[in-house]
Amino acid sequence: xxxxxxxxxxxxxxxxxEPLRPPRVVTLALLFDWSLxxxxxxxxxxxxxxxxxxxxxxxxxxxxxxxxxxLLAALPFALLLVLCGEGVRRGLPxxxxxxxxxxxxxxxxxxxxxxxxxxxxxxxxxxxLVTLLTLGGLSPLIAWGLQxxxxxxxxxxxxxxxxxxxxxRASLPPSWPLLGAALLLGLLEALAALHR
Numbered sequence: 001x002x003x004x005x006x007x008x009x010x011x012x013x014x015x016x017x018e019p020l021r022p023p024r025v026v027t028l029a030l031l032f033d034w035s036l037x038x039x040x041x042x043x044x045x046x047x048x049x050x051x052x053x054x055x056x057x058x059x060x061x062x063x064x065x066x067x068x069x070x071l072l073a074a075l076p077f078a079l080l081l082v083l084c085g086e087g088v089r090r091g092l093p094x095x096x097x098x099x100x101x102x103x104x105x106x107x108x109x110x111x112x113x114x115x116x117x118x119x120x121x122x123x124x125x126x127x128x129l130v131t132l133l134t135l136g137g138l139s140p141l142i143a144w145g146l147q148x149x150x151x152x153x154x155x156x157x158x159x160x161x162x163x164x165x166x167x168x169r170a171s172l173p174p175s176w177p178l179l180g181a182a183l184l185l186g187l188l189e190a191l192a193a194l195h196r
Contacts, residue, residue, distance in 0.1 A: 023154055025145030026088055029099050030174070031182050032138055033085035038186020039193065040078050044070035046190050090169050096146055096155045103143040110135030120196065130192035134185070 022030075044067040084102070087095025113135055117128040145151060157165050 022089070022091075023145070023148075023151045025142060025148070025151055026091075026154055027178065028138065029088050029103075029142045029146065030085050031178060031185065032103070032134075032142060033081050033088065033099075034179070034182035035134075035185035035189060037078050037081040037085070038183055039189040040074040040081070041071065042187055042190040043193060044068070044074065046187075047194050089174070091154050091157065091165070093155045096151075100143050100146050103139040103146075106135050107139040107143060110137070110139055116196075125195065127192040127195040130188055134189060 047067065047070070084095055084098050088099055110132060113128060113132045117126075117132050120126065120128045
């Protein structure tokens with residue numbers, strides 16, 4: 001007996017909760033944003049704890065005040081990452097455009113980090129490999145994936161589902177594995193940036 005597949009005139013019913021599940025690339029973009037957020041906030045604290053100089057350093061201030069100054073300088077960028085990540089999670093169209101532009105620029109920076117890796121590897125420092133894998137590997141994948149039609153449907157849902165869909169998406173808490181992966185990747189990126 002043959003199975004009959006639905007033809008063009010027949011419609012396949014979808015589960016009503018399906019629009020709440022993001023495409024994988026949306027989850028990857030969220031992981032990327034949150035790991036950058038962790039990196040920005042952890043770098044001044046890790047630098048102080050490991051005895052390394054912070055990225056923003058004024059010679060007349062104590063190391064503790066320099067770390068605090070670096071942390072305060074990172075806060076506006078951290079806020080932008082929070083807004084962009086939350087926009088991607090809720091499926092806001094502007095967030096998709098920002099993510100594509102940001103990840104395209106970061107992919108180009110990832111290509112430039114090949115040269116940095118080569119210079120650092122000559123002296124035995126392989127921390128630049130983390131930056132290369134993150135920027136050169138994840139950023140192009142996110143920029144490409146956000147252009148796919150299945151991802152566009154996440155950001156532009158059908159009109160009959162759109163009114164309450166974004167609020168329902170926002171009410172779902174992020175998963176613990178995603179938060180843990182963002183924390184680990186962000187700390188690894190912060191250590192890589194501090195050891196250059």
